[in-house]
Amino acid sequence: MSRISGAIGWLDDRTGFSRLAYPSLRKVFPDHWSFLLGEIALFCFVLLLATGTYLTLFYVPSGEQLRYDGPYTPLLGTDVSAAFDSVMNISFEVRAGLIFRQIHHWAALVFVGAIVVHLGRIFFTAAFRKPRELNWVLGTGLLLLAIGEGFTGYSLPDDLLSGTGLRIANSVLLSVPLVGPQLAFLAFGGEFPTDQIISRLFILHVLLLPGLLIGGVILHIGLVWIQKHTMYRTPGAKESVVRGPSFWPVQVFRSSGLFLLTGAVLALLAGLVQINPVWTYGPYRAYESSVPSQPDWYMGWLEGTLRLAPAFEPTILGVTIPSIFIPAMVLPGLMLLLLLIWPFVEGHHRGDHEEHHLLEWPSEAPGRTAVGAAAFTLLVVLTLAGGNDVLGGLLTIRLAVLNDIFRVSLFVLPVVVGILTYRVMKARGAQQPRGPQGAVRLERNAQGGFDEEPRS
Numbered sequence: 001m002s003r004i005s006g007a008i009g010w011l012d013d014r015t016g017f018s019r020l021a022y023p024s025l026r027k028v029f030p031d032h033w034s035f036l037l038g039e040i041a042l043f044c045f046v047l048l049l050a051t052g053t054y055l056t057l058f059y060v061p062s063g064e065q066l067r068y069d070g071p072y073t074p075l076l077g078t079d080v081s082a083a084f085d086s087v088m089n090i091s092f093e094v095r096a097g098l099i100f101r102q103i104h105h106w107a108a109l110v111f112v113g114a115i116v117v118h119l120g121r122i123f124f125t126a127a128f129r130k131p132r133e134l135n136w137v138l139g140t141g142l143l144l145l146a147i148g149e150g151f152t153g154y155s156l157p158d159d160l161l162s163g164t165g166l167r168i169a170n171s172v173l174l175s176v177p178l179v180g181p182q183l184a185f186l187a188f189g190g191e192f193p194t195d196q197i198i199s200r201l202f203i204l205h206v207l208l209l210p211g212l213l214i215g216g217v218i219l220h221i222g223l224v225w226i227q228k229h230t231m232y233r234t235p236g237a238k239e240s241v242v243r244g245p246s247f248w249p250v251q252v253f254r255s256s257g258l259f260l261l262t263g264a265v266l267a268l269l270a271g272l273v274q275i276n277p278v279w280t281y282g283p284y285r286a287y288e289s290s291v292p293s294q295p296d297w298y299m300g301w302l303e304g305t306l307r308l309a310p311a312f313e314p315t316i317l318g319v320t321i322p323s324i325f326i327p328a329m330v331l332p333g334l335m336l337l338l339l340l341i342w343p344f345v346e347g348h349h350r351g352d353h354e355e356h357h358l359l360e361w362p363s364e365a366p367g368r369t370a371v372g373a374a375a376f377t378l379l380v381v382l383t384l385a386g387g388n389d390v391l392g393g394l395l396t397i398r399l400a401v402l403n404d405i406f407r408v409s410l411f412v413l414p415v416v417v418g419i420l421t422y423r424v425m426k427a428r429g430a431q432q433p434r435g436p437q438g439a440v441r442l443e444r445n446a447q448g449g450f451d452e453e454p455r456s
Contacts, residue, residue, distance in 0.1 A: 026248070028228075029229060029244050029251045030229045031244040034125075035229065036254075038118045039258055040118075042217065043259045044108075044110050045217065046259075047103065047107045047262070047263055048107045048111060051103050052104055052153075054100050055090060055097075058089060058094050059083070059156070060083055060086035061199045061201075061203075062081065062198060063082070063083065063196070064082045070085070070093065071093065072279050078282070080158075081158045083156060084157060084158045084278065084283045091278070103267055103269075106273075107266050109296060109297065110262075112143070112146050115139075115142065115146055118139075119139060120376075123368070124368070124372055125359040125362070128342070129346075130354065130356060131227060132223075133344060138216060138220050141216060145212055145216060147298055148204075151299060154276075156198065158198055158283065159278040162284070163286075164284075165295055166193075166284075171324060172328040175323075176325065177320075177322075178319065188200075228357070230359050231243065233358050239355075239356070292389045292390045292393075294386070295386070300383035300386035301382035302332060302382075304383055304384070305327035305332070306328055311323050346368065363425045364429055366425035369421055369425045374418030377413050377417040378413075381409050385410075
């Protein structure tokens with residue numbers, strides 16, 4: 001033991017590590033479960049990198065055609081791409097390949113879901129206010145990168161389901177006025193389908209997008225570390241002080257346990273719940289389409305906009321706008337823009353340019369809460385509309401009738417939910433005294449007190 005202590009002392013004398021480590025180990029974290037949502041997203045990302053590295057060892061990113069001769073007899077002798085053949089090999093022949101594939105896919109779904117819920121927590125508690133506007137914009141960018149990473153990974157198996165999704169993406173690019181054909185040709189390497197798209201998606205999925213995500217996550221966490229966490233209005237909470245358990249040992253062991261629990265839940269899902277069985281879809285054929293064709297949940301709302309949009313093609317300055325351009329590009333673009341600029345819009349509207357480190361309860365800002373509830377309702381309706389063929393079969397309702405119901409709901413339900421939410425929050429805010437009352441409990445440290453850290 002003395003030798004170990006001596007070695008540590010020798011290293012510290014030459015690096016000054018303790019002067020850097022001690023402040024970090026004593027850094028204070030807020031004690032509330034909602035602050036762990038971002039950690040769940042981070043842990044899913046780590047698991048995605050780990051399982052993705054294993055899968056990359058066996059995946060072949062090529063559209064070259066060959067004859068399938070693997071153990072899945074229904075496809076014996078079928079012409080498939082090398083990419084599809086490698087995914088079948090991973091699923092049926094590589095040791096632990098299928099479980100790794102399913103952990104990877106489930107982790108991707110939970111990853112995007114955790115980011116969305118984390119973003120919702122920040123939105124409804126006003127954690128985006130000054131000085132955290134930049135981190136809000138960065139977090140929104142990370143959500144877009146996560147969706148792009150999910151879509152590229154979803155497309156790599158080159159099965160009939162993912163190929164249908166790529167065909168829709170190609171149609172969306174073609175719909176861009178004036179430059180659509182050039183954009184689609186550039187993205188896909190020729191007229192769809194092409195042999196190059198798989199290799200291009202592979203580079204995006206394993207190199208470019210993960211690199212951007214890693215850099216963005218480091219910057220995001222770095223800004224949180226520098227600016228320090230926000231806090232709920234708890235008894236004794238102050239704008240000038242962060243109060244809660246320290247990084248060591250409380251937060252370290254809590255985060256370690258959460259990481260292990262996240263991995264266990266994903267492994268349990270992967271072992272018990274089948275996802276993306278490419279062998280049942282078969283290889284992609286340009287003249288075939290899978291029915292029902294459902295994307296992963298985070299792309300469902302975009303699918304819904306396409307299915308509900310009317311066949312309307314306006315002509316502006318002699319240029320005809322294709323019918324899918326507005327629902328597939330314009331509307332999502334406007335929604336993204338509103339999400340990005342929301343902190344600045346709200347700050348200007350409220351005339352609030354002060355720094356804030358204590359969070360608001362949703363009832364303290366009924367307008368914002370109502371807008372968030374209406375937006376959530378809108379996305380739910382669009383997501384359900386993206387599965388209208390499945391719902392129509394389950395409910396035995398004709399597709400045209402179901403689409404009409406969704407189109408009416410798209411305009412009525414968000415407004416109704418928004419008004420009801422506003423009134424409930426307004427009434428709750430009137431009954432709830434301002435200040436620390438009704439706050440969440442802070443966990444005491446081992447000595448029975450609280451750890452505190454000044455913000456300055």
